[in-house]
Amino acid sequence: MILLALACATCHPAIVAAYEHSPMARSSGPVTSLPAGSYRHTPSRTAYSIEPPDRVKIRTPLQNATQKLEYFLGSGAHGRSYLFRRGDKLFQAPITHYAQRGWGMSPGYEADDHSDWTRPVGRDCLWCHASSTRMIYGTANQYADQPFRENGITCDRCHGDTRAHAKDPAERPVNPAKLPSAARNDTCRQCHLLGLSRADKPGRSFYAYRPGGLLDELVTYQTAPQQKQSDLKVTGHFERLAMSKCQIASGDKLWCGTCHNPHPSTGKADPNQPCRTCHSAKQSHRGPDCQSCHMPKAPTPEAGHSIFTDHWIR
Ligand code: HEC
Ligand code: HEC
Ligand code: HEC
Ligand code: HEC
Ligand code: HEC
Ligand code: HEC
Ligand code: HEC
Known part of the structure; x- marks a missing residue:
């Protein structure tokens, strides 16, 4: 699957095995x-x-x-x-x-x-959706023989350039969870926020982004004020979560990684655990499955009526 992950599997076998089968790895x-x-x-x-x-x-x-x-x-x-x-x-x-x-x-x-x-x-x-793309500079849709060299989303898209680390583990790669909050969030935001539009800042390019960097130094996003359940859309997870009291009141503590680990190394986590951690008083309020009521699933018209989870927690 992923060329580089072969280099990781010797030392991180459980992580590579978990990630290999995930939707992002197979995108x-x-x-x-x-x-x-x-x-x-x-x-x-x-x-x-x-x-x-x-x-x-x-x-x-x-x-x-x-x-x-x-x-x-x-x-x-x-x-x-x-x-x-x-x-x-x-x-x-x-x-x-x-x-x-x-x-x-x-x-x-x-x-x-x-x-x-x-x-x-x-x-x-x-x-x-892919990694190591090979677009011919200055064209709209012309690519070298292979448009992308690596299938899916590779380790490097969240961990930065890991070549030095794979040779010498003491050379630390980026760990999103250890970054300051804005840079941490950007490791997911680079792909999970579409917004209404995105514009490069003068002399900058979105495609210069690498994990650890800051998207706000490169681009300006325009996002839609979303108010209704019916506004649910594909790649709208950032916008919806930002409307949640959980996010507003806990600020930097809550991020995508609170509930999602792209490669859980110990089986599937209980998705309701993060809710209970912050809302211990609500342990047994109305049943154990917090998300079924507070993060309901609904169709989004954009994706040909696929079902998505509403990240506006309320
Ligand atoms: C030769 C063994 C080896 C290889 C190959 C290797 N790693 Fe590591 N990696 C380690 C060790 C050991 C640690 C733990 C370092 C520590 O905690 O002191 C580590 C830690 C990490 C961390 C966490 C860093 C942190 O600061 O929390 C990431 C991320 C990581 N590796 C990614 C990768 C990726 C991606 C690859 C493949 C490109 C890879 N590793 C290949 C040995 C390796
Ligand atoms: C979509 C983003 C993403 C991708 C792709 C990704 N990781 Fe990670 N990785 C993370 C995040 C986020 C953390 C921090 C998890 C935490 O501590 O909450 C992490 C943590 C790690 C760690 C250190 C902590 C641990 O769980 O042991 C290692 C090692 C690691 N990743 C290796 C890899 C390897 C190898 C690959 C490719 C097969 C990979 N990662 C692909 C996001 C990613
Ligand atoms: C390089 C682009 C890219 C990056 C970086 C990225 N994602 Fe994704 N993510 C995607 C795409 C594309 C999909 C849809 C995959 C598919 O089904 O084809 C996806 C799917 C997902 C899913 C749903 C599938 C599943 O695994 O349950 C979750 C959750 C997710 N991403 C979380 C994250 C988090 C958390 C981060 C940051 C640590 C992150 N992503 C970083 C592109 C990305
Ligand atoms: C800004 C990043 C981004 C761009 C650009 C983008 N996608 Fe996606 N795509 C995603 C993410 C993230 C998902 C996962 C669902 C979500 O978060 O809404 C996804 C989901 C999908 C899915 C459904 C995958 C599944 O089975 O879950 C398809 C198909 C898809 N995209 C095709 C495309 C095509 C074709 C294009 C270009 C015309 C494109 N995407 C452009 C980020 C992107
Ligand atoms: C990082 C901590 C954190 C996590 C994780 C978290 N929340 Fe919250 N949540 C908060 C805070 C802080 C508030 C605001 C409390 C207040 O205003 O009294 C809040 C508010 C809420 C509210 C009230 C919203 C409103 O509009 O009045 C609901 C419902 C809620 N959370 C449910 C959940 C559920 C369900 C989960 C898991 C899917 C979850 N929370 C995860 C911290 C968190
Ligand atoms: C409070 C917990 C929580 C947080 C924070 C959170 N998610 Fe989710 N997410 C969920 C739950 C629960 C699901 C549904 C999982 C399932 O059905 O297996 C989900 C599903 C998804 C999916 C799959 C498609 C869908 O809509 O069902 C994607 C993509 C995703 N989340 C991306 C993100 C991104 C990006 C962030 C950060 C902006 C994020 N999530 C933050 C709990 C959370
Ligand atoms: C059967 C649906 C349902 C389930 C399951 C559910 N809730 Fe609720 N929750 C509600 C409703 C309805 C309200 C608003 C009325 C109320 O306060 O009872 C609410 C209110 C809340 C509030 C904000 C109100 C307040 O008093 O601060 C929080 C926080 C919350 N729930 C957290 C949780 C957590 C955590 C779980 C999982 C352990 C959970 N809920 C499971 C339906 C549900």
């Missing part, structure tokens, strides 16, 4: 075998037929075509989108495989009146 890779299937998209009058291992047949009123899909994005926990190449240019396929309902249009393509195979895949998509 991208080459297509090996597509799930077979077919469906019709009415607004664009197109019939899609997916033929393993890697082809999709497209029939529109005007033409028949076949396209090879080369890479997937998404572990499949909610869904998987696909990328294809034309020369050295990378594009997104308009079809996605959803865990809950099989093949359908990719988010944002549902209402299209034609089958659109022209959406470029820029660096953003791969920054969040």
Whole structure:
């Protein structure tokens, strides 16, 4: 799976084993075998037929075509989108495989009146889902032979450059949990906050971010004031959590890592444990499963009706 993790497995076998199977580790890779299937998209009058291992047949009123899909994005926990190449240019396929309902249009393509195979895949998509990307400098969607060298999200995306450490353990890598709070939060925020928009500061670039650094020195985010349950969206976890009294009142103490360990080294933790730690008076109030009432799951329209957890705790 991850090239670098091989170097880590000798000394951190439990962590590598736990991480290997997580959605983040499996968030991208080459297509090996597509799930077979077919469906019709009415607004664009197109019939899609997916033929393993890697082809999709497209029939529109005007033409028949076949396209090879080369890479997937998404572990499949909610869904998987696909990328294809034309020369050295990378594009997104308009079809996605959803865990809950099989093949359908990719988010944002549902209402299209034609089958659109022209959406470029820029660096953003791969920054969040893959590692060691190989975009050709100054282009919108041109990549070297392999658009990314490592599948999924590698150890280095949260721990910084670990090459020196792997040779000599005394050379400490970044441990997010030991960073000052803003830098700590940024190790997750680099991928878990989309916001309304993001702009580079003069002379800076988002892509210069490395764990341990500060995103606020590189970019400005514009986030939406979210008020309603219905505003729940994909990659909105930061915005929702920031609205919680738990976050506001406990400030720096509460972060993503309070409830999530990307690679638990001792089995699956009880997700309600952090609630009980801070709310000891509520130990046995209304039942043991705190999140089922205070962090309910709801569909988000953005992700083709996948279910997400509301991080606005109330
Ligand atoms: C030769 C053995 C060895 C290899 C290879 C190795 N580590 Fe470590 N690592 C250690 C030891 C020993 C410690 C504990 C150091 C201590 O606590 O004094 C450690 C600690 C760490 C820490 C915690 C640092 C901290 O300050 O809390 C991280 C993160 C880490 N390793 C990541 C990695 C990653 C990622 C890789 C693969 C690129 C890797 N290690 C490869 C031996 C190794
Ligand atoms: C390089 C980008 C990136 C970074 C850095 C990152 N994430 Fe993720 N994370 C993702 C993507 C992409 C997914 C969706 C994976 C999928 O299902 O394909 C995800 C999924 C998750 C999930 C849901 C899946 C699961 O494992 O239960 C959790 C929880 C999560 N991330 C927590 C964190 C935390 C905590 C941090 C910071 C310590 C972090 N992430 C840092 C990109 C990232
Ligand atoms: C999505 C972010 C993320 C990724 C990817 C990630 N880690 Fe970590 N890692 C963390 C966080 C956060 C902590 C601190 C956990 C804590 O103490 O609460 C940590 C702690 C550690 C530690 C020291 C503490 C411990 O649990 O023993 C080691 C060693 C480590 N990671 C190794 C790895 C290796 C090896 C990989 C790749 C296989 C990896 N990590 C991938 C976020 C990540
Ligand atoms: C800002 C980082 C970011 C960008 C940019 C991004 N994603 Fe994601 N994506 C995520 C995260 C994080 C998740 C996990 C769900 C969440 O947090 O909402 C996710 C989830 C997904 C999933 C569902 C995975 C699963 O099974 O859980 C797919 C498919 C996906 N993204 C495809 C794409 C494609 C295609 C693009 C580019 C057009 C893209 N993403 C751009 C961060 C990003
Ligand atoms: C780091 C500590 C911390 C953690 C972890 C934490 N909370 Fe809180 N929470 C707080 C603080 C502090 C307040 C504000 C208390 C007050 O205002 O009296 C709060 C407030 C709340 C409130 C009242 C919200 C409102 O709008 O009035 C609820 C409900 C709640 N927490 C539930 C939870 C649940 C459920 C969990 C676990 C999923 C959790 N908390 C995890 C610290 C925490
Ligand atoms: C108070 C505890 C708590 C905190 C803090 C927290 N989460 Fe979660 N998170 C949860 C719970 C509980 C789930 C649902 C887990 C499940 O269903 O197995 C979840 C699920 C997720 C998922 C999976 C997709 C979904 O929406 O169900 C992602 C991604 C995620 N969290 C990201 C984050 C990020 C990023 C942060 C920091 C901004 C964060 N979480 C902070 C408790 C927390
Ligand atoms: C069956 C649904 C349900 C479950 C399970 C549940 N709660 Fe609550 N909780 C509520 C409701 C409703 C309220 C508001 C009315 C009240 O105070 O009883 C509330 C209020 C709260 C408050 C804020 C009000 C106050 O008095 O400060 C906190 C904090 C809280 N819950 C924490 C927890 C924790 C921790 C757990 C898990 C041990 C938990 N809840 C389990 C439904 C639930």
